[in-house]
Amino acid sequence: MIRIALPTGDLRKDTAALLDAAGIGIDDYTTGSRALRFPMLDGAGVARVFRERDIPVQVALGNYDAGICSLSWIEELTQRYPGHEVVRVRNLGYGGHGLWLASAGDEADASLRIVSEYSQIAETVARRLRLRRYRVFPVWGAAEAYPPEDADVALIAAADAAAVEAHGLRPLARVLETSAWLIVNRQSLATKDLAPLLSRLLATGGAASAAPAISVPATLGLRESRPRPERTRLRLALPDGHAQSHTIASLQAAGLRVPGYDEGTVVRRPRIEVDGVDVKVIRPQDMPQQVAIGQFDLAVTGRDWLFDHLVQFPSSPVEEIIDLRRSIYGLAAIVKDVQADTVGGALKEWRARSDAPIRVASEYPNIADHFARERHFGRYSVIPIAGASEGFVPDDAEILIEGIDTGSSVRANKLTVLERFYESTNCVIANKQRPEGALRPVFDALVERLRSGAAAPVAAGGGA
Amino acid sequence: MGSPMAEASTTQRSRGMRDLLPDEMDRMRTVEDAFAAACRGWGYREVRTPVIEPLHLFTSAGTLSPQTLDRVYSFLDWDGWSGERVVLRPDSTIPAARLYAERLDGGRVAKLFYNQNIFHFTDDGSSREEWQCGVELIGDTGAAGDVELVLLALETLKPLRLSDITVRLSHAGIVRSVLAAAGLAPNEQSSAYNRLLDGDMTVVDEVEARLPQLNAPLRLLFEVEGKGSAYIANLRGPLTAAMPALAPALDELAFVVAALEARGVTPAVQAVLARRFEYYSGMVMKIEAGGGRVIAGGRYDDLIGLVGGKRVPASGFATYLAPLLDLLPPPTRNAAERRIVLQPEGESAALLASMYETAERLRSAGLCVESVEGMDSVPTHRLICREGSPAFTLVWPDSQEHFERIDDVARVLEPER
Numbered sequence: 001m002i003r004i005a006l007p008t009g010d011l012r013k014d015t016a017a018l019l020d021a022a023g024i025g026i027d028d029y030t031t032g033s034r035a036l037r038f039p040m041l042d043g044a045g046v047a048r049v050f051r052e053r054d055i056p057v058q059v060a061l062g063n064y065d066a067g068i069c070s071l072s073w074i075e076e077l078t079q080r081y082p083g084h085e086v087v088r089v090r091n092l093g094y095g096g097h098g099l100w101l102a103s104a105g106d107e108a109d110a111s112l113r114i115v116s117e118y119s120q121i122a123e124t125v126a127r128r129l130r131l132r133r134y135r136v137f138p139v140w141g142a143a144e145a146y147p148p149e150d151a152d153v154a155l156i157a158a159a160d161a162a163a164v165e166a167h168g169l170r171p172l173a174r175v176l177e178t179s180a181w182l183i184v185n186r187q188s189l190a191t192k193d194l195a196p197l198l199s200r201l202l203a204t205g206g207a208a209s210a211a212p213a214i215s216v217p218a219t220l221g222l223r224e225s226r227p228r229p230e231r232t233r234l235r236l237a238l239p240d241g242h243a244q245s246h247t248i249a250s251l252q253a254a255g256l257r258v259p260g261y262d263e264g265t266v267v268r269r270p271r272i273e274v275d276g277v278d279v280k281v282i283r284p285q286d287m288p289q290q291v292a293i294g295q296f297d298l299a300v301t302g303r304d305w306l307f308d309h310l311v312q313f314p315s316s317p318v319e320e321i322i323d324l325r326r327s328i329y330g331l332a333a334i335v336k337d338v339q340a341d342t343v344g345g346a347l348k349e350w351r352a353r354s355d356a357p358i359r360v361a362s363e364y365p366n367i368a369d370h371f372a373r374e375r376h377f378g379r380y381s382v383i384p385i386a387g388a389s390e391g392f393v394p395d396d397a398e399i400l401i402e403g404i405d406t407g408s409s410v411r412a413n414k415l416t417v418l419e420r421f422y423e424s425t426n427c428v429i430a431n432k433q434r435p436e437g438a439l440r441p442v443f444d445a446l447v448e449r450l451r452s453g454a455a456a457p458v459a460a461g462g463g464a
Numbered sequence: 465m466g467s468p469m470a471e472a473s474t475t476q477r478s479r480g481m482r483d484l485l486p487d488e489m490d491r492m493r494t495v496e497d498a499f500a501a502a503c504r505g506w507g508y509r510e511v512r513t514p515v516i517e518p519l520h521l522f523t524s525a526g527t528l529s530p531q532t533l534d535r536v537y538s539f540l541d542w543d544g545w546s547g548e549r550v551v552l553r554p555d556s557t558i559p560a561a562r563l564y565a566e567r568l569d570g571g572r573v574a575k576l577f578y579n580q581n582i583f584h585f586t587d588d589g590s591s592r593e594e595w596q597c598g599v600e601l602i603g604d605t606g607a608a609g610d611v612e613l614v615l616l617a618l619e620t621l622k623p624l625r626l627s628d629i630t631v632r633l634s635h636a637g638i639v640r641s642v643l644a645a646a647g648l649a650p651n652e653q654s655s656a657y658n659r660l661l662d663g664d665m666t667v668v669d670e671v672e673a674r675l676p677q678l679n680a681p682l683r684l685l686f687e688v689e690g691k692g693s694a695y696i697a698n699l700r701g702p703l704t705a706a707m708p709a710l711a712p713a714l715d716e717l718a719f720v721v722a723a724l725e726a727r728g729v730t731p732a733v734q735a736v737l738a739r740r741f742e743y744y745s746g747m748v749m750k751i752e753a754g755g756g757r758v759i760a761g762g763r764y765d766d767l768i769g770l771v772g773g774k775r776v777p778a779s780g781f782a783t784y785l786a787p788l789l790d791l792l793p794p795p796t797r798n799a800a801e802r803r804i805v806l807q808p809e810g811e812s813a814a815l816l817a818s819m820y821e822t823a824e825r826l827r828s829a830g831l832c833v834e835s836v837e838g839m840d841s842v843p844t845h846r847l848i849c850r851e852g853s854p855a856f857t858l859v860w861p862d863s864q865e866h867f868e869r870i871d872d873v874a875r876v877l878e879p880e881r
Contacts (some may be wrong), residue, residue, distance in 0.1 A: 018503070083587045111548065128530060130524060130525040130530075131524075132523065132524045135548050218651045291546070292545040294544075309545070312545075313543055316545045318545075428538070
C-alpha cells in the first residue's frame with residue numbers, strides 16, 4: 001500500500017490538478033470533500049489530507065511514503081531535525097512565495113524579538129546573524145500584526161516585497177524562496193516500490209532543481225532602540241478564528257463595543273470604545289505568552305490554551321481572572337479501534353502489541369506531554385499537529401488529545417472518548433503583576449465590566 | 465504502530481550517549497587524578513559550572529563558530545516564557561569566562577581548573593557527551609602565561625606515561641592579519657576564517673590573488689608545518705615586509721616557542737590550528753598523543769568582554785578524556801595488595817554484626833575487605849567468621865589458618881610497612 005499525504009488549504013487546488021494530469025486524480029480530493037482519507041491507484045494506495053505543516057513530520061515519521069507541501073515547512077522540520085528522513089524529490093512549480101524578514105521601523109530591542117509561525121527557521125536566521133541576544137516567539141498565526149509593539153521583526157510568508165508592505169511592514173530580506181515540493185520518506189524510497197506513484201507524478205514535467213537554501217543577510221540594519229517609555233494605554237488582546245464569535249458575545253454582554261471586530265473580517269487593530277485602551281487581534285493560542293512577558297495587560301483566550309502554556313511554563317505569571325462561560329468544550333483522550341474503555345486498559349492493549357513508542361497526537365503538545373507523563377505512558381512520542389486531527393487515530397497515532405464539544409465529530413468518525421479530563425471555556429487572563437499608576441484604574445474598570453458581563457445569563461447556544 | 469521509524473530500538477540508552485563501565489571509570493579517574501594533582505601543584509583551584517547556561521552566552525560573533533552553534537542542545541526552560549532559550553553547556557571555556565566575569569573579577573589573576581562534560585549533537589555515531597578536564601588562566605599574564613599553559617598541559621600527561629606526544633602551536637593573529645591585509649571586510653574575514661577552520665585551502669589562493677605585493681607564497685605559511693623557532697624566523701622576513709601586521713603575532717609565538725625550546729620542548733608550528741572556535745585571539749595549542757588530539761586550547765583575550773565582563777586577557781586549554789582513555793592500558797591490580805572476602809558461617813544477626821566489626825578492623829589496617837563478593841572481586845584471601853571456636857579461619861590458595869582474635873588475623877594480613 002502506497003501512502004501519500006496531501007495538503008488542504010492553499011495548495012489543494014493546484015495539487016488536485018497535478019494529480020489529474022498525472023492520471024491519479026482523486027475525485028473527492030478535487031471536489032473539496034471534507035473526508036480526510038481517499039483510496040487511489042485502484043486500491044493500491046491511499047491519500048490522506050493534512051494541514052501543510054504536518055506533512056513533512058508525517059513523511060519523516062514514516063507514516064506516509066510521500067507528501068506534497070511547501071518547501072518552507074520542510075525547511076522548518078530540517079532546521080529542528082537536520083537528520084530527518086525526508087528526501088526532496090521535485091519542485092512542483094506552484095504555490096510560490098517567499099519567507100520574508102520584516103520590521104515596522106528601523107529600531108529593535110537589545111534582545112531582538114522575532115515572531116514567526118516558522119520558529120525553527122527564525123532560530124536559524126538569528127544564529128546565523130550572530131545576534132548577541134534574541135528571543136523567538138513561535139506563534140500560530142498573525143505574525144505580521146506583532147511589529148512594532150510586540151516584536152521587532154516578523155518572519156512571514158508573502159508573495160513579494162509589495163505583499164509585505166501591504167501589511168504595513170518594511171521588507172528587510174527574503175530568507176527563503178518556497179513553492180510546493182514532492183517529498184518522499186528515505187526508507188520508503190530505499191526499500192519500497194513507489195513507482196506507481198512516483199513515475200506518474202514525475203512524468204508530469206517540471207525541471208529537476210536543487211531546493212533553495214535559507215539565505216541570511218549580513219545584518220538587519222536595525223538600530224538598538226532606546227528604553228521604551230512606560231506605556232500610557234492599556235493593551236487588550238482579542239482572539240481571531242473560531243473563538244471570535246464567543247468573544248463578541250462576551251463583549252456585548254459587558255456592554256463593550258469594538259467596531260471592526262466582526263465575524264468574517266480580520267482587522268488586527270480595531271478600536272474599542274473605552275478610553276485609554278488599545279486592542280490587537282491575535283491567535284488565542286499565543287496570548288498567554290504575550291501576557292506573561294507583559295506585552296498585553298488583558299487577553300480573551302481559551303482556558304485550554306492557558307493550561308497548555310502553564311504545563312510548559314509552570315511558574316509563568318499568567319492567571320485566569322474571569323471565566324466568561326462561553327466556548328464550552330472538554331479536552332479528551334480519543335482512540336479508535338481499541339477494545340479497552342479506559343486509558344490504562346488501552347495502554348495494556350498497545351503494550352501487548354508492541355514496545356514501540358505510543359504516538360500521542362495533539363494540537364496541544366504540552367498538554368499531551370503532561371497527560372502522557374501523568375498517566376505513566378512509559379515510552380511515548382508527542383506528535384504536534386496543526387489540524388485535521390480526527391483522521392489521526394488509529395493509523396497515524398494511537399491516541400489523540402483533542403477538544404470536543406457535543407461529540408458529533410467523534411461519533412461521525414467512529415471515535416471513542418476514553419477520558420474527558422479538562423473543561424475549557426473562554427476566559428480573561430492577566431499577568432499576576434497588575435499594571436500600576438495611571439493604567440490601574442483603566443484596568444480595574446475594564447475588568448469590572450467584563451466580570452459583570454460574564455455574570456449575565458448566557459443565552460442557549462452559548463457553548464461551542 | 466507500524467511505521468518503520470517507530471520500531472522499538474534494541475537499547476534503552478539515548479542515541480549518542482555513552483555508559484562508562486568500571487574499567488573505563490578506573491581509567492577516567494586515573495586521568496582526572498593526574499590532571500587535578502598537576503593543576504593543584506601549579507596553584508590552580510577547581511571550579512564547576514552549571515550544565516545549563518543561557519544560549520545568548522554562545523551566540524555572539526567571537527564565541528562559538530556557526531557550525532558548532534548549529535549543533536547545540538537548546539530549549540525553553542520551564543520558566544522560559546520570555547522566549548530566551550537555555551542550552552546544555554556546549555563548551556566549558558565560555559561558562560568559565562562567564563563565571564569569572566560574574567563572580568571572581570577582582571583585578572587579580574584567577575587560576576582555575578575543572579572536570580566536566582559538554583554536549584553537542586552528532587549524527588555520525590560519535591558521542592554527544594564529551595568529558596573534559598580544563599584549565600583557565602585569567603588575568604594579565606602575557607606570553608609567560610602561554611608558556612605556563614603548555615608546560616602545565618604536558619605535566620598533566622606525564623603520569624599517564626603516553627608515548628608519541630606532539631605539541632603543535634599557532635597564533636590566531638596570523639590568519640586574521642593575513643585576511644585583513646588582503647582587504648577582506650570583517651564579515652568576509654569571518655567567513656574565510658571559518659572556511660580555513662573547516663580545512664578549505666582554496667581560500668589561500670583567493671587571498672593570495674588580493675596580495676600582489678607578496679614576495680613569498682602564502683603557501684609557505686598555510687601548507688608547511690614548521691619546527692620551532694627556525695621556521696618562524698624563516699617566515700618573518702619574507703611575509704612581514706608585505707604584511708607588517710603579521711609581525712606581532714609571529715613575535716609572540718616566537719617568544720613562547722623559544723621558552724619551550726629552552727625547557728626541552730620543540731613544538732611544531734602551523735598557521736591554522738583552532739577548529740570551530742572563534743574566540744581565540746593569540747597563541748593556540750594542540751597536543752597529540754598516539755596520533756590523535758588529546759589537548760587543545762589557547763589565548764582568548766576578547767571573550768570575557770563578550771560575555772558581559774571587563775576586557776581581561778585570558779588563556780586556557782581542555783584535555784579530552786575519551787581519546788585518552790583509549791590510549792591507557794587496562795587497569796591492573798597491585799600484585800602486593802591483599803583483598804579479603806569475608807564469609808559468615810551461620811545466619812544470625814549477631815554473627816553478621818560481628819563480621820562487619822571484623823571488616824572495619826581490617827580496613828583500618830589498610831586492607832581491602834569485601835563482605836559481599838561482587839562480579840569483579842578477585843580475593844587473595846577468604847576469612848570465614850563464626851560464632852563458635854575457632855572464631856576465624858583464614859583461607860588462601862595453598863593453606864589455611866585458624867584464629868581466635870581478629871587482631872591476630874590483622875597482624876598476618878597487614879601490609880608490610
